[in-house]
Amino acid sequence: MPKEKMLVEAIQNGIVLDHIPADKLFAIVSLLRLQQLTTPVTIGNNLQSARQQRKGVIKLSDHKVSSRELDKIALIAPEVHLNRIQDYQVIEKRQVELPHxxxxxxxxxxxxxxxxxxxxxxxxxxxxxxxxxxxxxxxxxxxxxxxxxxxxxx
Ligand SMILES: [Zn+2]
Missing domain, CATH: 2.30.30.20 (Aspartate carbamoyltransferase regulatory subunit, C-terminal domain)
Known part of the structure; x- marks a missing residue:
């Protein structure tokens, strides 16, 4: 299995934020207040990506991200992709949507x-x-x- 795919599928339920520009990863960590979570959080940065030079990935197990938080992510990094994971399956995969x-x-x-x-x-x-x-x-x-x-x- 390609490593890229494992990053997405390694959690049972939750969300994966992918294709985060490396220089924006910690701004997104901060706006999501991940330091306050008690559920499993995996943060990777400067990972190899085909479409970007270096990227960041955030995996959140048993956690949801609100539409308000997604709007904030889109403002900072509109290229971020959101994957929703259920029972190890990607049930939704899309780019965040920039609000008008x-x-x-x-x-x-x-x-x-x-x-x-x-x-x-x-x-x-x-x-x-x-x-x-x-x-x-x-x-x-x-x-x-x-x-x-x-x-x-x-
Ligand atoms: Zn004003």
């Missing part, structure tokens, strides 16, 4: 923005930079554009 809009997922970096003065939800429109493919958040209220990688996620 996000609510209360990030803070607006503009200190004068109304969302930083009033107790209200933040709202961003999500776009992809046409040249380098980076994910951009545009504040619905003040129009400030921020690369998602640099945004303070909530």
């Amino acid at each position: 809009e996000v609510y209360d997922l990030a803070r607006c970096p503009n200190p004068k923005c109304i969302t930083n003065a009033e107790p209200m939800r933040t709202h961003f429109h999500v776009a992809t930079h046409p040249e380098d493919g980076t994910v951009i958040l545009e504040c619905h209220y003040c129009g400030r554009k921020t690369p998602a990688e640099q945004a303070e996620l909530l």
